[in-house]
Amino acid sequence: MQRYFGKYGGQFVPETLIPALGELEAAYAKYSKDAAFQKEFEYYLKNYAGRETPLYFAERLTKNAGGAKIYLKREDLLHTGAHKINNAIGQILLAKKMGKKRIIAETGAGQHGVATAAAAALFGMECEVYMGKVDVERQAPNVFRMKLLGAKVNTVVSGSQTLKDAVNDALRDYTANFKDTHYLLGSALGPHPYPTMVRDFQSVIGKEARAQIIEAEGRLPDYLVACVGGGSNSIGLFYPFLDTKCKMVGVEAGGDGKRHAARLTGDGRLGILHGMMSYLLEDENGQIKETHSVSAGLDYAGVGPEHAKLHEDKRVQYVSILDSEALAAFHLLSSQEGIIPALESSHAVAHALKIAKSAPKDEAIIVNLSGRGDKDVDHVRRVEGGAL
Amino acid sequence: MSRIGEMFEAKRKTGNAKPSFMPYVCCGDPSQEFTLRLVETLVSSGASAIEFGIPFSDPIADGKTIQAASARSLAAGMTPAKAVETIALLRRRGVGVPIIAMTYYNIIFANGTEKFLKSLKAAGADGLIVPDVPIEESGELRKKCAQAGIEMVQLITPNCPDARISRIAASSGGFLYAVSVLGITGARDKVAPEALDLVKRAKKLTSLPIAVGFGISKPEHANALAQAGADGVIVGSEIVNLYTNAKNGEEALAEIAAFAKSMSGK
Numbered sequence: 001m002q003r004y005f006g007k008y009g010g011q012f013v014p015e016t017l018i019p020a021l022g023e024l025e026a027a028y029a030k031y032s033k034d035a036a037f038q039k040e041f042e043y044y045l046k047n048y049a050g051r052e053t054p055l056y057f058a059e060r061l062t063k064n065a066g067g068a069k070i071y072l073k074r075e076d077l078l079h080t081g082a083h084k085i086n087n088a089i090g091q092i093l094l095a096k097k098m099g100k101k102r103i104i105a106e107t108g109a110g111q112h113g114v115a116t117a118a119a120a121a122l123f124g125m126e127c128e129v130y131m132g133k134v135d136v137e138r139q140a141p142n143v144f145r146m147k148l149l150g151a152k153v154n155t156v157v158s159g160s161q162t163l164k165d166a167v168n169d170a171l172r173d174y175t176a177n178f179k180d181t182h183y184l185l186g187s188a189l190g191p192h193p194y195p196t197m198v199r200d201f202q203s204v205i206g207k208e209a210r211a212q213i214i215e216a217e218g219r220l221p222d223y224l225v226a227c228v229g230g231g232s233n234s235i236g237l238f239y240p241f242l243d244t245k246c247k248m249v250g251v252e253a254g255g256d257g258k259r260h261a262a263r264l265t266g267d268g269r270l271g272i273l274h275g276m277m278s279y280l281l282e283d284e285n286g287q288i289k290e291t292h293s294v295s296a297g298l299d300y301a302g303v304g305p306e307h308a309k310l311h312e313d314k315r316v317q318y319v320s321i322l323d324s325e326a327l328a329a330f331h332l333l334s335s336q337e338g339i340i341p342a343l344e345s346s347h348a349v350a351h352a353l354k355i356a357k358s359a360p361k362d363e364a365i366i367v368n369l370s371g372r373g374d375k376d377v378d379h380v381r382r383v384e385g386g387a388l
Numbered sequence: 389m390s391r392i393g394e395m396f397e398a399k400r401k402t403g404n405a406k407p408s409f410m411p412y413v414c415c416g417d418p419s420q421e422f423t424l425r426l427v428e429t430l431v432s433s434g435a436s437a438i439e440f441g442i443p444f445s446d447p448i449a450d451g452k453t454i455q456a457a458s459a460r461s462l463a464a465g466m467t468p469a470k471a472v473e474t475i476a477l478l479r480r481r482g483v484g485v486p487i488i489a490m491t492y493y494n495i496i497f498a499n500g501t502e503k504f505l506k507s508l509k510a511a512g513a514d515g516l517i518v519p520d521v522p523i524e525e526s527g528e529l530r531k532k533c534a535q536a537g538i539e540m541v542q543l544i545t546p547n548c549p550d551a552r553i554s555r556i557a558a559s560s561g562g563f564l565y566a567v568s569v570l571g572i573t574g575a576r577d578k579v580a581p582e583a584l585d586l587v588k589r590a591k592k593l594t595s596l597p598i599a600v601g602f603g604i605s606k607p608e609h610a611n612a613l614a615q616a617g618a619d620g621v622i623v624g625s626e627i628v629n630l631y632t633n634a635k636n637g638e639e640a641l642a643e644i645a646a647f648a649k650s651m652s653g654k
Contacts, residue, residue: 003524012493012520014449015556016545016570158455159445171448176571272494272520273446285467286498287445 001029003192004277006312008305011191013171013275020178025193027098032200037097041090045204048122049078049085053205055212055366060336061353068222068359070352072369073209075233076341082371083205083233084115084186090201092119095182102126102181106170108135108163108229109296109344110142111371112186117151119184127151130169133161135296142375160290163300167274187230188304191275195305202236209366210240217364223355224248226368227347228318229261229297231304233370238316247317249355250307251347253293254320261291263303264311264318278305294323294383295343295376321347329353330373330380342371343380391486391514392539392562395436396597396619407614408436409652410599412490412624414457415442415474416466425641426631427478431485433645434652438483439517439601439622442471442491449519451574453625456632468499472511479512488515488541488562493529501529505536515539515562523556530559541565546582550593557594563620566590566600568613575625576603579612587616607650623651 003010011021031037045051053074062070075083095103103120106129107113113129120127129151136143136155146153159165167190174183188198206224213221224241226234228250238248253261260266261281268279273288281289281301293299310316321329326343329350334340341349345368352367359365373380389397399408411430415423427438443458443466450458468491475487489508496504496518508516516538521529523542533540539561544553547570557564568583569576583600590598600613601622610621630647634640648654 010525011522012525013522014519014545014567015522015543016547016567018522018524019547019549158452158459164446168446168448172451172572175449176569178570269498271498272492274448275520280494282494282498284498285469286495287462288494 001025001193001196005306005309008276008278008308009192009195010277011275012272012277013191014175016175017178020174021191021193023098027094028193028197031094031097037093041093044089045086049089051204052208053077055209055216057216058337061333062356064332064336065353065356067356067361068363068365070356071213071216071221071364071366073205073237073366074369075205076339076345076369076372080111080115080118081374082111082115082342083202083236084112085118086204086236087186087198087201087232088112088115088119088184091182091184092123092125095184096123098182100180100182102177103184104128104130104170104173104181105184105186106130106163106166107186108166108299109375110135110139110146111297111375113151114142114145114149116184116186117146117149120151121149128154130154130156130166132156132163132165135162138379139296139375164288171274187232188235188306189230189274189276189302195276198232199235199239199306202232203239205233205236205368206238206240209237213364213366220244221246221366222359222363223365225251225348225352225355225365227251227298227344227370228303228307229300229344231307233368235304235306237366237368242315248315249351250316250318251351252318252320253295253298253347254322255292256323259292260320261293261298261300262320264307265320273302276302276305278308279303294326295347297342297344298347319351321350325350327380327383339369340373340377341369342373343376345370390539390562392437392488395486396563399436399619405614406653407610407618408620409434409648410437410439410620410622411435411627411648412439412441412622414454414461414628415440415471416461416464417457417628418460418464420466420470420474422637423474424477424481426644427483428481429641429645430648431483433648434654435485435648436620436652437486437488439624440475440487440489440513442468442489442495444492444495447492449572451572451625453575453628454573457628468495468504472507475508475513476511486514487512488517489513490517493518493521496529501532502536505532505538509536509538513538515541517541517565519543523559526559543567544586544590546570546586550589553590554593557596560596563597563599564590564594565622566598567602568600569603573602573625575605575629579604579609584612584616587613587618591617610651621651
């Protein structure tokens, strides 16, 4: 299996983890080609997570923008509220095959933590989730959800007390406990084989969307748009379209303009974090910077290595959307279509609206609506001044 | 012969059974001045080499003690350039033992690998330990270390099969760093049996000196490791604990001097 995407990726981890990652890679190589495993994965995606998700033509939103047709890939309808469950089920099935008894995960907004906690409950496995103290405070309902699902939530007080620090502590736990523990990493980042494995488990999004758009339009779409935090929902949508001529756009968090999480479109530099070589936000000395976004799920200093490669190859265009633009899209989709999107996905919606306005009416855009916004409603209310 | 090689060679000649005491310091915790005095104290109390930590914001191989030390150091304004300058200051003050820099790859890479290694060498550093660069990823860095005249020390762990220990040893400079536990840094009560086993296995597979680190905090640990054949012991967290628990800097240095003497047998 390839450890790199061009010069990006690799396995920059302590020696202790090399055999553990080797074991994981071998298991993944075996089961990714195993028909019974894939069948079991599909079974749980369908009957537990609720696949397939609709590709919904957002007619009112399209009219509002006044140009190209906007289709929404409704990952927000999945069990636990986001695309994260696809990967959580895939990895937990693999962990079971590997004989692991304990699952650990990191979480930012809490969506991956909730998905992991649910999957662990489903398969009767012990589960601990690392979450930064700042995120524990701003996403309290998800902390309670994880606890209801039987997971132990470890509050991370080191560093900036957000997602990157949760990944650090999960990696430390994995280093000490890999014999009986699987680290269920939530995005297409980290050391090999995670970026490849998570992409593959999330590719169900793009595979379904491809068949669905052909059914709806009789042809491939002109654009694919998805938000990019670590990059799992976007790579899941893009990957099955890489052999086409579809234009693809990855949307990073532009924050408030000054403080942001734009690694590919901002001042990111090539560096090494969390086991991978990729673009990072760091200071002039190489210390990792604190990032900012209104959406906790995009608030991350690194980006998955395959995105760095797609950026270098100019196969995917990367753009950024401001907090204010994402909030406007959050409101517009809620009021026009009766769908409250996650703030992360609102970034993709905001950019899709920009494209739709300037593209002809016979063109089609697929937007990955990666998660629902229930978790964000209190946060948005606070950000906007608190009035009901 | 390099300064590191000479140090182990001298120890071998004296027939001293005690492993060389090679303490770790986190540069800049809580200030550059304290680090200078800490290193001088350690050396005058028997330290044979210094593992010189250059703090990184995201130290994934480190436990809470070194994490906190790194955070304090960064908050007080320590930078990679100032850390290199601190090494130069130590040399100017007469510290003659080997200095092995320890930091994470991003610090080296972000500061321009060649330029950074050159500055380390010019300051008087002898070696480099990078815990997040396993041998598979080390080719480029190893080459540049060799060009700069810096010995790149590689790590082995209890879960390394023999064949892998041999491969790692073949690409290691100076000595082999044996990680005593499956896990991260931090003081522990006992030396794990797997650490003793690792040292015994490594001694059969390589002629490089073996220094053991992670979790080592007591003279008894050093004695047990010496019997297994260890040539050196690296102590980090325990030293940080000693000075963070002390009432003031003077008391801290006095306690550390006593501890270093108990570890080194001086």
